Amino acid sequence: MNDQELSRKVPRSPFGLMNRVYKFILPEVRIELDKWRQEAERIPDEELRRQALASIDTKRFHCQGGAVYAAASLPDKHILIPLIVAYQTISDYLDNLCDRSTSLDPADFRQLHQSMLDAVTPGSELADYYSLRTEKEDGGYLTRLVETCRNRIAELPGYEAAQPYIRDLAELYTDLQVYKHIHPQERESALLEWWSRHAHRTPHLRWNEFAAATGSTLGVFMLFLAATDPFLDDEDASTIHGSYFPNVCSLHIMLDYLIDQDEDRLGGDLNFCNYYEDADTMLNRIASIVEWARKDVTAIPSTPFHRMIIEGLLALYLSDPKVSEQQLVRSVSRRLMKRSPMTRLFFFVNSRWIRKHKV
Structure with missing residues (x-):
């Protein structure tokens, strides 16, 4: 088998996957993020500039994790990595803007997030995303992120089949961001x-x-990967959508909220882990979602790769330094990691190494 054929094969082992991550994914994600950081530094408005830079500096691992999907098709990484990084950067930037917003206007949040819908809808007219807020002058930063997504999507031969399912996930994501950022007294009822x-x-x-599931971008990234196949059809795209949403996506964001509980409490931000009766219920529900997710990905090709994604999610979040700073989270984390398969432990060690060395 030659190098080209090998690069097209989806990694089936943790060693093969991490080899690609270290060799290709992390260096190219860094290049993309450095480019966007330079763009963000030129944003005229001080508040928009601060939030754009903070989203890149503190949420880098979101792009690194998302770009792992490019490891499943190395010949397409020149499309997938810039696309995934740009889309995730929009998500992280807008999350910062809404979390620390000078506004509580749901129409403003929806207008901002129209950029995420435009990013995955080639040919649609671009909106004025800042039209309902005081801070407006971003020097074209958000529009360039949207256009980068659209330009890369134009290179995906199977995108037509994937688009309705990507659009569904983007619409749910937008709804969540609107409702979770409105006035605290109105959030839960909305x-x-x-x-x-x-x-x-x-x-x-x-x-x-369910709300957590809508907050994940992993289903979109998986469908971007699927759209590299010129023979992708509606049935395949629908199956992929169903194997990721809701359970893989829900697991992703529930783990994110699990480790952010103290941070969200201090910031007055909504956290979906706070709605369980007690720690045991939370642990049992997250453990159930893990099993449902593992079962769901058996419906799509390259199941071992997607199982590694699930184990990687657990390892990535449970190895976060924030875990050790919170007694309850530390206890839940230990119980989730108990009797872990070797794959999860392998990714756990690698996640810690990547953080420590700021790769």
Whole structure:
């Protein structure tokens, strides 16, 4: 087998996957993020500039984790890595803007997040994303991120089949960001009313677990990867969408909220882990979502790769330094890691090494 054929094969072992991550993914993500950091430094408005730079500096691992999907198709990494980094950077930037917002206007949040819908909808007219807020002058930063996504999407031969399912996830993501950032007294009732309209899609999940699922970008990244296949059809795209949403996506964000509990409490931010009756219930529910996610990915090709994604999520979040700073989280983390498969332990060690050396 020649190098070209080998590079097209999806990694089946943790060693093969991490070899690609260290050799290709992390260096190229760094190049992309450095480029966007330089763009962010030129933003005229001080507040927009501060939030753009903070999103790149503190949430780098989101892009690193998302770009792992490019390791499944190295010949397409020149499309997938810039696309995933640009889309995730929009997400992280807007999350910062809304979390630390000078506004509590749901229309403003929806207008900002129209950029995420435009990014995955080639040909649509670009909006004025800052039209409903005081800070407006970003020097074209957000528009350039959107256009980068659209330019890379134009190179994906199977995108037409994937687009409706990507759009569905982007719309759910937008709804979540609107409802979770409005006035604290209105958030829960708005989220519950929204969930009631979608509960039939995820009857096994509680409202907070459904909301968490809508906050993940992993389903979108997986569909970007799938769209590198010129023969992708609607049935395949639908199956992929169903194997990631809701359970893989819910696991992703529940773990994110698990480790952010103290941070969110201090910032007055909503945290979906706070809606469980006690720590045991939270642990049991997250453990159940892990098993549902593992079962779901058996429906799509390259199941070992997607199982590694699930183990990697657990390792990435449970190895975060924030875990050791919170007694409850430390206890839940230890129990989730107990009797872990070797794959999870391998990714746990690698996650710590990557953080320590700031790769």
